[in-house]
Amino acid sequence: MTRNAADPASGVDSPGELVRRLDEHAYLADEGLATAGFLALRMGRPLFLEGEAGVGKTAFARAMSQVLGAPLIRLQCYEGLDAAQALYDWDFPRQLLHLRAAEAAGVADVDRLEGELYDRRFLVARPLLRALETVPSVLLVDEIDRADDEFEAFLLEVLSDFTITIPELGTVRAERPPVVVVTSNRTREVHDALKRRCLYHWLEHPSYDREVAIIRRRLPDAADRLAGQVARAAQRLRAEDLLKPPGVAESLDWTEALVALGVRELDPETAAVTLGAVLKYREDGERIVKNGLAALLDGG
Structure with missing residues (x-):
């Protein structure tokens, strides 16, 4: 299998090195995620990240693009x-x-006009084509579970050989495949065929200390005590039977x-x-207020 363009040029030669490089861009990865990310680079395989919303899947792809010095191309x-x-x-x-310009200029060669209409300059590249043509790049396929x-x-076919055929222009093949991160919030099960094409990692909510x-x-700028209180409250909120438990993204929003x-x-x-800032459903907010916010902060 062709190795990804980001390796070894990225300088990431171990999971520990990836942890350090991600930390430079304010992303704290644990050993499991760093190992999965490193193997995706080394083996040239897409990385499939699954987990609840707000645990840092999209942020990981963004941080990887910064580590690799490659543009992030996102397909939502x-x-x-x-x-x-x-x-x-x-x-x-x-x-x-x-x-219209050709008609005004008196161009009568129909074959020539037809050929010009499907010139590359009239092609609008969407995320998948941009990722294949951009070297290097990080392609984020975000929330694949929302697609049909x-x-x-179709995505499985593209990721199998990183090739796209444009009938009017021919075949576009990636000079070097992009680094691919596919995310899912597991609102539905993704087919096994796509998962088999990827390396898989389930992203948990972080521990309190993390x-x-x-x-x-x-x-x-957040005080140490405040950071601890928010993290403890977020951990307790996730233990409640809420419509939308808060992720790390909401903890950061609340702290900010x-x-x-x-x-x-x-x-x-x-x-x-x-x-x-941390709960996004009225019912969740009412439930927590009814239970008492003092209990939520107790011990913080």
Whole structure:
């Protein structure tokens, strides 16, 4: 199998080195994630990251692009996404302008005009084509579980040989395959065929100590006590039966909001008025307030 372009040119020669390089870009990876990321680089395989929303899957791809000095090209998946929206499209307004200009100039050669209409300059490259043509690059296929089964099968085909055929222009093959990170929030099961093509890693919510470290690393203006209180509260919120338990992203949002308010120590009153930064459903907020915010912060 062809090795990825990022290795060995990236200088990442071990999982420990990847941990250090990611830390330089404010991403604290544990040993399991760093090992999966390193093997994806070394083996030239896509990395499939699965886990609940907000645990750092997208942030990992962003940090990898910074580590590798490669642009991040993101394909956000959604229901109804098709190949044309992910691959390429023709710029019809520009083609029409070209036709009108040719008519005004008196060009009568129909074959020539038709050939010019499908020139590369009229092609609009979407994320997958851009990733194949950009060396090096990191391709993030975000939330593949939101796409339809048909698109999932199409993506598998693209990732198998990193080749795209454009009928009017020919075949585009990646000079060096991009580093690929595929993420899923597991709103539905992704087919085994796609997972088999990738290296797989399940991203857990961080431990209390790691979450404190992440908050302090990303938001150095936050007081140590505040970072500990937010992390402890987030851990307790995840143990509740909520519609949307908070991820690390919400912990960071909450801390950033508190820092913006000049808060150095979290109390129940302040937690009540800022709860919308960490809980995104009215029912969740009402439940936590009803249970008592003092209990949420107890021991913090």
